[in-house]
Amino acid sequence: MHNIVTDFTSRPPGRSSRPQPQVSDVVRRVSESTIRRLSHYLRALEHMHQRGAVTVASDELAEEGGTTAAQVRKDLSQFGSFGKRGLGYDVLGLAEHLRVILGLNRRWRVLLVGAGRIGAALFEYPNFAERGYDWVAIVDDDFAKIGQRWGTVLIRAADDLEDVIRSDRVDLVVLAVPAEVAQTTAERAVAGGARGVMNFAPIQLRLPADVAVADVNLVMELESLSFSITKHEQPA
Amino acid sequence: MHNIVTDFTSRPPGRSSRPQPQVSDVVRRVSESTIRRLSHYLRALEHMHQRGAVTVASDELAEEGGTTAAQVRKDLSQFGSFGKRGLGYDVLGLAEHLRVILGLNRRWRVLLVGAGRIGAALFEYPNFAERGYDWVAIVDDDFAKIGQRWGTVLIRAADDLEDVIRSDRVDLVVLAVPAEVAQTTAERAVAGGARGVMNFAPIQLRLPADVAVADVNLVMELESLSFSITKHEQPA
DNA sequence: TCCTGTGAAACGGTTCACAGCC
């Protein structure tokens, strides 16, 4: 088996005498939560490999990913049949399948927009390079910073945003700018050809549907905590 | 009307001749996504107030929050009846209601664990103080940093984590430490009395159910982007 | 008339349970 449904054109293995799937049915919708779990599974598999595990069952993966065995199997079955009944999944094999599914079998060219505190922290974050995300440029509107280098990466003028994205063939933009300019900056990034945006501004970006957006809203996360705690403090 | 169901003990306004709600029915379950939208609504209301708006309809709020008018009304109706039929919601009044619901009508005492790059960026992040989150201490295991101050806030020894939480009456912990020590550090924070944890390590924390956890997994967000883009690049 | 508040329907994701294969 082991056929990955990366191109989203074939159905999971089944009777081929069934009625053919319609086109609208072919681009299968994978939920955000599934993707997040796949990411967890991959990390867990890498740990397990380091610990010498060769094979893993769905309930072990569930444990590390904070979910259930059935959920693990359901998640994976959306992309193919990677396991062996009675045995489990091959640790290295499944990890490689997940990398392909998550698009980690290539390197990604990432632009940092905003060379402030948050930008600097992200730039130094070691886990990005490990997973295939490479900083290819930085952009800022502070003349004092333009022309400097962080490591080997040059800080360029915010005015040149579109040009930088084009000339440096940027795939992803990490948007670490103030909320007031986030929307227009994001639009310019998309105009330049960016395919995805990771947004740190606490606003809801409005971008074309074919642009991927990941929002990291730190204030919202804290508010979610204080809501939960406030609720708990009020026993009936 | 305007009665807020903050204590989760009363039902939304309705005929009182109805059968009394059972206890299991009283601690109403509010979904994570609802809370996130409430946070968006609050921000939108603050903007609208600055722009001079006095009244707002659910479809305007929906626009800014990236959702639908029905969703806005459903979200709000979980906590009370804040609007006027035919008119909409009072901008200032609804904002205040949302602050109470989200637990923003008090200040929160926050501890930063990990004085590295990410910790520094978060410490400088201006939006936290605006919303009522105050840094009361920092903890790190680097002897070179212990005893220093960031602004007025002292960096203390990681060994004293539990003590710091107790003596400084810490509510929330921001965990900006390497993945390897995140779980044990979180457990110590909970032992010390922390009520909520914002976790930046790319692992799934396992903590008691009465501790609120907000995970910010940056690598996962990037992987979510590359998944979406990879999918798009494969038209049938 | 306008717009809220809310039951009811529709949808989508999770859990269950078991057939099927190793």
Add this chain to the structure above:
DNA sequence: GGCTGTGAACCGTTTCACAGGA
């Protein structure tokens, strides 16, 4: 016997549609 893969049941969330108050 063990564990996967998956239809079916379940359950929570979103959308619909409309009754009812301003």
